[in-house]
Amino acid sequence: MRLLLVEDERHLSDAIAHLLKAKKYIVDCCYDGEAGLEYGLRGIYDVIILDVMLPKRNGFDVLNMIRQYDVTTPVLLLTAKDQVSDKVHGLDLGADDYLTKPFSTEELLARIRALLRRQGNVLTEDCLRFKETSLHLSTHELCHGEKKIQLGLKEFNLMSCLLHHKRQIVTKEMLIEKVWGYDADVDYNNVEVYISFLRKKLQFIKSPLMIKAVRGVGYTLGGGEE
Template structure:
């Protein structure tokens, strides 16, 4: 899962980033509304944490433009005000939730999980299943028929993406944008390396699931008979 933080308080943005990374979310953070809008419109994020009062463009304006572009990405407003009028305005603009500063990390994580559930996504502390494999993204564990193996974070994120794509073909460009960010300089061979790692681990665990390559198109999960 990839989350965008749009928050002009640098210390808070950094603290949020560390909390989310600790729980195995991929995170980008920007510090003004205009940059937040540009990043959000890339369409690669599973959820936005959006401050209201920011330079260049306020959070309400950012959200309105996002929704006008047809993006349904869940949005949680971060607000220091906590006034009913702000809450109502945010919800009317298409926000999914709000959380008033200061807040605990436990409350924030719970609201993120709830927003992702409403969207229909599988949240990171639950098991993802496909064929005979089960992936726990909270502890980066891959389980197959009672056998278990630890993955690194990028391996887990890649397998999670392929599972959530539900047998749709996923291109190298989509993988790079989702795992490293749309402005990343990561090259295609980085994707190939992680695909190779995952294939070896699936083979080692005797899984019936394989990662198939559609030459020139991308990758797809399949279950062998």
């Protein structure tokens, strides 16, 4: 899962990013509204964590522009403002949730998990599941029944992305941006190699899941009977 964090307070941003990375999220950080808007419009994130009080563009403006361009990524607003009018304004602009500073790390993580669930992802605190196959976020283990196997970091991130978009076509461009990063010097062959690794590991644990290639586009994850 790839998250975008737009927060201009560097110490707070570093602390949140460290927390999220420890929970196996991939995190991109921006420190002003202009950069946050540029990154947010890419549409590659699973959740955007957006501070309201930002230099160059405030969070309300960034949120408004993101929604005007039909980016549907869930947005969690962070702000020191606790007035009801500010909360209502943010929600009316298209925010999915609102967290007032200071906040506990447990609440932040819980709200992120809730936003991911609203997207239709079967997510517990430490596990993604699909058709009795599970991916454990803390150990990077892929399991089915009593069989399990450890995934490397790139394999884990690819499998996480496919599970979050199960039964949907995930383009190779999206996989590169989510797993390697927007500016990474990676070609499609890298994706194909890691997809091959994942297929072998799914076979090893006797999972019914299949990663099917969509010629010239990308991949889709489904059950063996689909």
